[in-house]
Amino acid sequence: MGWTDNLLTGIHEIDQQHQVLFDVVARLEQAVTSDDKWSAVHFALVELNSFVNVHFAVEEALMRLHGYPDLEAHIAAHRAFSVDLLEIKQRSIREDVSAGMTNMLKEWLVGHIGVVDKQYVPHLRTAPVATRF
Template identity: 30%
Template structure:
């Protein structure tokens, strides 16, 4: 069962960024599936490590592209990236510290984390980078 689904409205109009967004959705869905199955906790922690690395790399790509295009909201977008990374670290710490994790709560937090950024900062980025 998928938690997140790619939607055309998530596209920012840059193929590399859009492709990475789709990969992140797939990774978040794998993490969620593992949580629902209440699988091996170490595997969950490994998924989080993989997710954190992928997100960090993705944010670096976005920020480089925004700098190259003199994007006027770079500072705000970058600050939100830092906030999101902090939130992922908090979720990771919670999973590591619990004997059993709540898949529904994990789903709520991951969905809010992803959707809020897409609907605000990435939507503005989409508008700035033009039509597709």
């Protein structure tokens, strides 16, 4: 499980960001097996957390700009993942969070990008950009 071209949205900036997310998760997978596992895992989670927040903000701004009707549900899915990720990041300071973690993160990414993100693609292609919010 990981990045495949099936996950492409055709929106260049979004596709690049999605690939970066999988790159960061790959670093997290390496960190789990490294000698300095504790700090490597924690710092990879810090990196993932900050990039996820950047990506969500970009996606939400694009959807808002195009008046996407399912914006609120999409934001709720993002927030739920952010809460889980923040909790894992905080726990990683004091305990080993590696068991099953990277698979869980990849499963969420594949499911979210492949289903939920793909739903906004036709709308972003056809809806005019809103001039007021």
